[in-house]
Amino acid sequence: MKTDIEAVIHNLALRNINAYYFESLDEVEKEIHRIIPLKASVGIGNSQTLKKIDLSEKLRVRGNVVFDKTTAINKQEARELSKKAILADWYISGTNAISRDGHIVNIDHTGNRVAAMIYGPEKVIVVIGINKIADSLSAAIDRAKNTAAIQNAKRAGHTPPCIELKKCIDCRSKDRVCNHLVIIEGQVDKDRFKVFIVNERVGF
């Protein structure tokens, strides 16, 4: 696995994306606290990995302005928080998969998370567990569809057919959660986007 991680870090660098290795989520959390200024606003993408360290609340408590739609009390507030997150100074998110050669693959329901990853926030951090490293781009897409999307649909209370079938059938269900398949292949500004790879199996 170590060689896979080294390959991902090397191949992301070729795509103008800096990636860093951490032994634990605790280390990731410390680094996030170290590099993000207290005066910065921070958008948070819906991520089981980030929820595990309660990042949104911890940043808020120490003084950052945080926009996290999962803290909203209704749909309208969630929409407002998503829009503000796209204009935040920093954006932190999980991701669905990374291929060994550095494709960052995500499937979104509404698209707010991938929108902020692509454009808006001046700095982006993506945190990913080793369970999400895939051998190839097609394996990363397969993981996003047949693992992440199904788990996320279940978590959010949607009922597309993949939950019963335990595989994606590219449904046309009104409960389809896969509306945006986005592959990030590089960055213009090499200091904008950082990937933090953590040596834990975490998230969907």
Ligand code: SF4
């Ligand atoms: S069956 Fe539908 S909702 Fe489920 S993973 Fe496939 S496209 Fe997405």
